[in-house]
Amino acid sequence: MSGAFSRRAVLAGVAATGLGASVRAAQAQASAPIKVGELNSYTRLAAFCIPYRNAMQLALDEINGKGGVLGRKLEFIIRDDGGTTGDATRVAEELVTRENVSMLVGTFLSNVGLAVADYANQRKMLFLASEPLSDAITMAQGNRYTFRVRPSTYMQTKMLVDAVKGKPVDRWAIVCPNYEYGQSAAANFKRLIKEANPKAEFVAEQYPALGRVDAGATVNALAQARPHGIFNALFGPDLPPFVREGNTRGLFEGKTVASLLTGEPEYLLPLGEETPEGWIVTGYPWEQITDAKHKAFVDAYRAKFNDTPRLGSLLGYVVVNMTKDLIEKAGGTDTEKMIATFEDMRFDTAIGPVTMRGIDHQSTHGAWVGETTLKGRAGAMRNWRYVDGASVMFPEAEVKAARKA
């Protein structure tokens, strides 16, 4: 008994001094599954995270059905991050120290993503952020252990600006939820539209509290400024009341509306018949994408879950496959080797080629830009095109300045 006691004590001491990784690697046996730790807000943001998890399951089944990775089973240990940074960092610690995962994946909320990224940096653990949008993850707060899949707030805003900059709109009104995502979307939009059109002015700005939009008052305040164009970053529960009030009060008539994320099924589905006509949005018109690999994914997803895919589903599918390709190419799960491999690595994903840019660890996963329209009683996108993330990324000089620290 004393033998076991002292061995554990030594182990604990070794792990505590930060040499845990090598001990773990030594313990791992060749036949044991490769474990990846995944954490996300499955209870707090179930609408987004459950389709994401479903697609991860689909991808894992496919991979392990074909023999796994490097001859070993690929296993994702999935945990609820509670939607708060406090819970998330504890869960991350549990995944790293108890489950001995080789890398961390996941998170939806930007604050949780940033906290886990910082944790990964501290613990020298690879972290692939799947959904958080905040620019900070790959810019000001970026670190060498953190990578991100989804196009950031800046990238998606730039896609919209590129799509509207030909239009003769000088008077813009802005409405964004009052937190980091909304504020940075507004700041990005102002900056980019000014670059595209120096005459542009911003005649009204509204920042309703997240989830608490007072839609009537907000719409009236925007209309009062008589804008020619509106930039919207409201989403989730704030979007339908805003759209309804705006439709009723005629806010959108004859105006150009650029709206972030609105074309994603997550937000189009709840809008239903209320979907506005002709908004220029970023989104995911999954049912219209004809590429064979993507179609195979959609068919498999629908067959397995009897539900239509969301953007989260696509991300979950892409993330698992990227993880598999990464480990395969790196020839194992050594963190340093994985980082070296990951930087500038090219992936062949369900939506085509995606590269993980080395200088900021941001993938070139793009988004679809198009117009909203009503098809029957449901919203859809039309006149869309896929915008490769590579074309809207932060310029290299800016990345270098931001990531200096």
Add this chain to the structure above:
Amino acid sequence: MDLSFLVVQFLSGLASASSLFIISSGLTIVFGVTRIVNFAHGSLYMLGAYFAATLIPRLLDLSYGAPSFWAGVILSALAVGVLGVVMEVLLLRRIYRAPELFQLLATFGVVLVVQDVVLQAFGPQDILGPRAPGLRAPVEIMGRRFPSYELVLIAAGPVVLGLLWLLLHKTRFGVLVRAATQDREMVGALGVNQALLFTGTLFLGAFLAGLGGALQIPKAPATARMDLDIIAETFVVTVIGGMGSIPGAFLASLLIGQLQAFGILIFPKITLVLVFLLMALVLVVRPYGLLGRPEAPAGAHAAAFGTPLRPWSSTEKGIALVVLAALLALPLLGDVYLIKVATEILIFGLFAFSLHFLIGTGGLVSFGHAAYFGLGAYGAALALKHFGVPMELALPLAPIAAALGATLFGFFIVRLSGIYLAMLTLAAAQILYAVAFQWVEVTGGDNGLVGVWPAPWASTRLVYYYFTLAFAAAAVLGLRHVIYAPFGYTLRAARDSELRADAVGIDVRRHRWLAFILAGAVAGLAGGLYVFLKGSIDPSALSIPVSVDALTMLLLGGLQTVMGPLVGAAVLHSLKDQIMPLTELWRMMLGLSIIAMVLLFPKGLVGAFEAARERFAGGGR
């Protein structure tokens, strides 16, 4: 700004005010009769919205027309009313005589349960309900389009107010409700069937919550987060209006509706803060709200703290030493993760202990203690991030920052008592939360501040564990010493009888203020230790769930026992740690555990243990 714009803005404000009033009137009626602040009122509102959003489309499929729509609204509200009755019979009935802290916690347990039930029953996706038939088209007001449905809402508020007036003044039930609101004992004396009266009141209150939710459907989707969003606002309305006063709730709703409608024009970025600032202001000027009346001091309070302090017996000293030794030896027994969890437990234990000092010793039921935890955490993090202060200096700044905050808020808070005091502490925490959330330039907004790691020498889990243990043990023992010192006795004297304390020359307010500052400082220290453990801080550290966690720890440990909160922290945190990976329904498990604790072990685990020991010893007094 032209007149038509202002008129339309005013009308929008009136529409929001009407909705707010309908919901708040239910809360205030229930409080008036039962003296319970029902945290689950927001959950009833959410259920009303979900019922309506799923039921009305089906009714409209049967026959499209206004009658189907309005029938759906009323049916949904009635269904929620029935759920209110269920809640009264199963839970509230058993806790009318319990201290208000227990009541708040029990109803918060219901909130957690309903969240998971809604997720299971209605699915995770937001549900946008249909518009009201016949009211889709806007009307023209001074050349501007205005939704006709909002005109209906504007009328609905005064109509509900009128109907409530008739109900309360022209029916026997109403007379009893008013009598109970004015003097609860009197109703018992009149020989009224209390159970029936209370059940009826809950039905009415829940019906109004459900009605408010159902009426919202043409405006906004039913979402799983609307319960906590609305409850904070509803609290504000009832507190500003005066708890138990229906006209007060009406007045306060009007104020808040207009404050929001016009506030967004002047301060578009700080709407969250405005409402709570208004509430704090009203409470400072009129401590019982605009139309409220002073509360008679609650009797339940004193009964909950009946036993004198004893010094530790030799057995207890022995236990304390064993526990300390076990804590010191823990790293030898466990892995890194266990050390991390143990560190968290120490920090939360310290936090809960500081709250226990405030509630158990000082008799001040704080519902916003997270404010000082968060202030400490942010104080240390800001010093480190913005001024490059090293950890050794940043950590002492944590209790100082929290103490400064507690000095400011405490000055106003100790002027109140009972439920109003609890609500003002909540408001203080919400103000800080909103500031942290919306002042992005300084606090990093919701992203918070990251990279707040300890100095290199303290950065391993092991060293930081001992570091935390040293601080936590010193602070807990120090605070325990204060409880036994004249200052602690003075606080307990003021808690037992304010009249008597005053009559023996004690300046009750000043001592409570000091207690508030001291408890705040200790909570701040816990916050400082927390931020260096986590490496990051964001506004959720200041949020209602953190305050509730601390209260739950007290409840688990038992309010009478000095060391109970530490046990509570260990039990709750371990439970959360164990349950969260096991089931997606962890919120429901947590909620049910809280409710079970309130009903089965009102004296907490330690209290239950002591009672059992006394019974076992056969002595008993």
Add this chain to the structure above:
Amino acid sequence: MTLLAVRGLCKTFGGVVAARDVSFEVALGELLALIGPNGAGKTTTFNMVGGQLAPDAGAVVLHSQEITDLAPREKFRRGIGRTFQIAQTFLSMTVAENVQMALISCAGETRAMASDARRLHREEALEILAPVGMAHAADRPCSTLAYGDVKRVELAIALASRPKLLLMDEPTAGMAPRERAALMELAASIARERRIGVLFTEHDMSAVFAHADRILVLVRGEIVAAGSPDEVRANPRVKEVYLGETGVAAAERARRAPP
């Protein structure tokens, strides 16, 4: 020598007059009883003297210093101790600790955080408890005492600061008849012995007429009669508006009882 002088106190609650132009004096070592029917304004007057209520007009003078608007805690420091109609003690403390608490407050030690409160002033507390007959129960929790004993403890707390004026609002309310007499006896003897002025209200007429030096009769907020027990007993107006037949009988019995 005049200890307390009350001049022209007035108080109305939402139009209802609770006290109108109430004036009286209490001398050192004198027991002054305030009697009257329910709602006559006894407790209101009491609370204005004690500082729990602020009068609309009038003055309260102690030892020729005006103390009208002082808070109860400040009046306590000037030498006023009081008991309440419903006894107010610190229920979560032992009997001795209740008195120690008052002594800690007298000594200005309430903010001390280092010392052990249970050891402070314990001897003195026991000395104070002895005359009220509670020294034997010093270590019992106050919450376990019979109500009569709680009243004794409250008296001890009120006496802890060695007050010059003792205010007792219905000292015997809620007690068994035998206990009542004993408590009143105790309070009166302590007051006479230490030359403490006492202002008290009481429903029990035998207690009033047996122990009071002078009696004030308050009806609807006004003093309708004042004087020695004999004078008040003989006053026809008092008979009519307050004492009635049974009251007079009780007063008569009280006169025959030994002092």
